[in-house]
Amino acid sequence: xxxxxxxxxxxxxxxxxxxxxxxxxxxxxxxxxxxxxxxxxxxxxxxxxxxxxxxxxxxxxxxxxxxxxxxxxxxxxxxxxxxxxxxxxxxxxxxxxxxxxxxxxxxxxxxxxxxxxxxxxxxxxxxxxxxxxxxxxxxxxxxxxxxxxxxxxxxxxxxxxxxxxxxxxxxxxxxxxxxxxxxxxxxxxxxxxxxxxxxxxxxxxxxxxxxxxxxxxxxxxxxxxxxxxxxxxxxxxxxxxxxxxxxxxxxxxxxxxxxxxxxxxxxxxxxxxxxxxxxxxxxxxxxxxxxxxxxxxxxxxxxxxxxxxxxxxxxxxxxxxxxxxxxxxxxxxxxxxxxxxxxxxx
Amino acid sequence: xxxxxxxxxxxxxxxxxxxxxxxxxxxxxxxxxxxxxxxxxxxxxxxxxxxxxxxxxxxxxxxxxxxxxxxxxxxxxxxxxxxxxxxxxxxxxxxxxxxxxxxxxxxxxxxxxxxxxxxxxxxxxxxxxxxxxxxxxxxxxxxxxxxxxxxxxxxxxxxxxxxxxxxxxxxxxxxxxxxxxxxxxxxxxxxxxxxxxxxxxxxxxxxxxxxxxxxxxxxxxxxxxxxxxxxxxxxxxxxxxxxxxxxxxxxxxxxxxxxxxxxxxxxxxxxxxxxxxxxxxxxxxxxxxxxxxxxxxxxxxxxxxxxxxxxxxxxxxxxxxxxxxxxxxxxxxxxxxxxxxxxxxx
DNA sequence: TTGAAAGCGCTAACAA
DNA sequence: TTGTTAGCGCTTTCAA
Numbered sequence: 257x258x259x260x261x262x263x264x265x266x267x268x269x270x271x272x273x274x275x276x277x278x279x280x281x282x283x284x285x286x287x288x289x290x291x292x293x294x295x296x297x298x299x300x301x302x303x304x305x306x307x308x309x310x311x312x313x314x315x316x317x318x319x320x321x322x323x324x325x326x327x328x329x330x331x332x333x334x335x336x337x338x339x340x341x342x343x344x345x346x347x348x349x350x351x352x353x354x355x356x357x358x359x360x361x362x363x364x365x366x367x368x369x370x371x372x373x374x375x376x377x378x379x380x381x382x383x384x385x386x387x388x389x390x391x392x393x394x395x396x397x398x399x400x401x402x403x404x405x406x407x408x409x410x411x412x413x414x415x416x417x418x419x420x421x422x423x424x425x426x427x428x429x430x431x432x433x434x435x436x437x438x439x440x441x442x443x444x445x446x447x448x449x450x451x452x453x454x455x456x457x458x459x460x461x462x463x464x465x466x467x468x469x470x471x472x473x474x475x476x477x478x479x480x481x482x483x484x485x486x487x488x489x490x491x492x493x494x495x496x497x498x499x500x501x502x503x504x505x506x507x508x509x510x511x512x513x514x515x516x517x518x519x520x521x522x523x524x525x526x527x528x529x530x531x532x533x534x535x536x537x538x539x540x541x542x543x544x545x546x547x548x549x550x551x552x553x554x555x556x557x558x559x560x561x562x563x564x565x566x567x568x569x570x571x572x573x574x575x576x577x578x579x580x581x582x583x584x585x586x587x588x589x590x591x592x593x594x595x596x597x598x599x600x601x602x
Numbered sequence: 603x604x605x606x607x608x609x610x611x612x613x614x615x616x617x618x619x620x621x622x623x624x625x626x627x628x629x630x631x632x633x634x635x636x637x638x639x640x641x642x643x644x645x646x647x648x649x650x651x652x653x654x655x656x657x658x659x660x661x662x663x664x665x666x667x668x669x670x671x672x673x674x675x676x677x678x679x680x681x682x683x684x685x686x687x688x689x690x691x692x693x694x695x696x697x698x699x700x701x702x703x704x705x706x707x708x709x710x711x712x713x714x715x716x717x718x719x720x721x722x723x724x725x726x727x728x729x730x731x732x733x734x735x736x737x738x739x740x741x742x743x744x745x746x747x748x749x750x751x752x753x754x755x756x757x758x759x760x761x762x763x764x765x766x767x768x769x770x771x772x773x774x775x776x777x778x779x780x781x782x783x784x785x786x787x788x789x790x791x792x793x794x795x796x797x798x799x800x801x802x803x804x805x806x807x808x809x810x811x812x813x814x815x816x817x818x819x820x821x822x823x824x825x826x827x828x829x830x831x832x833x834x835x836x837x838x839x840x841x842x843x844x845x846x847x848x849x850x851x852x853x854x855x856x857x858x859x860x861x862x863x864x865x866x867x868x869x870x871x872x873x874x875x876x877x878x879x880x881x882x883x884x885x886x887x888x889x890x891x892x893x894x895x896x897x898x899x900x901x902x903x904x905x906x907x908x909x910x911x912x913x914x915x916x917x918x919x920x921x922x923x924x925x926x927x928x929x930x931x932x933x934x935x936x937x938x939x940x941x942x943x944x945x946x947x948x
Numbered sequence: 949t950t951g952a953a954a955g956c957g958c959t960a961a962c963a964a
Numbered sequence: 965t966t967g968t969t970a971g972c973g974c975t976t977t978c979a980a
């Protein structure tokens with residue numbers, strides 16, 4: 257590979273001239289004449305010269321890359337449109353702004369490896385953390401070391417953290433209120449994993465909607481499904497072991513996957529959806545539309561959130577003023593057949 | 603950030619000693635005593651010293667990262683389980699081998715930007731190209747510059763290229779033969795985009811299966827669907843505009859998505875699947891099992907292919923002997939209801 | 949077993 | 965408008 261010195265020598269110019277010409281922008285204290293400039297460009301093309309970004313990075317302290325950190329690498333195979341949307345939005349936005357992307361996962365079961373700080377590394381100018389665990393040491397560390405860092409899908413514990421989130425409480429509330437308005441009073445909730453930050457607010461939204469409607473909260477209607485299919489299945493089986501009179505008439509699941517498992521359990525029992533038990537899920541994944549019956553679900557604007565988080569990180573790295581550190585994007589309800597609203601309408 | 607010199611000074615040792623201790627492996631011509639070693643480690647911990655990978659990279663010429671190049675960034679949002687599996691397998695394998703991953707896309711409509719060579723860059727030690735366009739200049743370039751490069755899902759034009767692929771011809775053949783064995787003679791094919799390398803062999807497999815069975819190939823039964831949903835829908839609509847007697851009794855689609863669109867068109871016409879028209883798709887995506895009726899499909903071992911490609915690239919970078927440059931992994935058939943085989947069986 | 953020092957390719961301050 | 969030069973933080977050769 258040709259170096260900057262090769263180009264300089266061959267063009268009869270100095271390295272700084274070459275650097276100035278081939279870099280262009282920046283705080284150059286150097287001005288190069290049109291002729292020299294053209295010569296340099298010419299020679300560079302002849303030699304197939306390409307700037308070595310590693311060397312540049314060492315001296316500037318900037319890499320032009322950001323790190324995208326996923327909680328675990330298997331996040332992708334769980335037919336999870338969430339990861340897909342995140343990758344897609346972040347990558348597209350980064351590329352549009354001419355940034356590179358390094359993909360990381362917090363290996364192991366949690367963020368231990370990541371928390372050790374090995375992700376704070378000059379190969380990236382900042383980090384985008386996807387669904388970090390609550391009270392993530394990595395976030396504190398970034399804050400402490402003044403390393404640019406934005407959390408995506410995260411309920412920040414304090415004002416200093418940069419985070420893009422959607423309103424999970426509103427999601428739980430909207431789902432539950434929708435079912436209440438359809439006439440349901442005995443509404444079950446399939447909870448997510450407690451260590452995942454979205455679980456608690458979704459449940460709280462559920463509770464608040466019930467309370468607002470004057471419906472007493474029945475803790476025996478709340479079961480953990482841990483966001484997975486068989487979790488939903490098992491929880492539903494348990495609910496159906498109760499006396500018939502105590503069966504829920506509706507279920508709000510904390511994600512589509514657990515709803516899917518629960519629906520399977522319901523159908524196995526010969527019950528009909530939504531006539532016997534109505535369902536609302538969360539995520540509005542593409543699976544939701546394909547289920548039988550199609551699943552009503554709360555929609556998180558993941559793609560838009562990814563874009564915002566990426567742009568916020570870029571601004572943060574550029575030390576730009578960030579007007580809103582913790583935007584919360586609105587959720588919405590995708591009504592399909594599983595909740596019974598469409599039958600009522602038609 | 604503490605540098606290696608800070609550690610050396612504070613530990614009363616030389617930088618080379620610190621380097622040797624904190625690096626460990628490698629071709630060190632230096633041996634450090636246990637005492638000094640312990641002291642260095644101690645000081646490093648106190649100072650929170652972390653090796654600067656950029657500086658190391660500059661001197662060693664190695665980065666410990668590989669680039670994963672997707673054809674376009676929107677590859678992800680097309681609820682494409684393909685991209686998901688690739689990312690998942692590559693990331694997991696890379697992390698297991700302690701490699702980092704940079705994510706790239708060939709911006710624009712094709713590989714132009716990528717082909718300019720800007721991806722061949724010392725920030726990565728090698729490239730993994732996902733579905734590069736046939737005769738990709740980037741591959742030639744890597745070969746010419748002796749830059750490690752492995753193509754994934756690619757039919758290599760010559761022996762020099764490292765590529766992991768599955769047997770698309772066998773896939774097309776297997777799908778079609780399956781339908782023939784079920785008694786079908788008028789089998790349509792929904793073709794993929796010609797510029798995508800998998801399209802031609804799949805179609806050729808289809809043709810060969812027909813020929814082998816002594817069925818004349820009817821070009822009017824072959825329609826482009828371009829791997830997208832509405833492509834399949836439109837193609838099927840066209841096919842159904844023919845006189846009833848010339849309708850295909852079975853369809854082999856070059857991917858599940860186009861099959862899905864075609865199925866929609868068939869159902870809209872009040873026809874039944876598989877009784878009136880049988881279907882076989884390609885990809886065996888998660889959607890396949892959720893469709894109504896569940897779609898019989900050819901399964902490509904994408905995850906396994908991603909693992910192999912990643913490991914091959916790692917071996918290539920390490921200048922290890924590669925016994926098989928162009929492994930072709932076997933496809934298989936996932937039989938569900940859309941082809942009618944299950945009805946016959948029961 | 950250790951230390952000194954050259955240099956990876958580049959940027960940017962400074963001098964001309 | 966241009967050239968010289970001192971590093972960026974590290975690895976590694978060579979000499980002690």
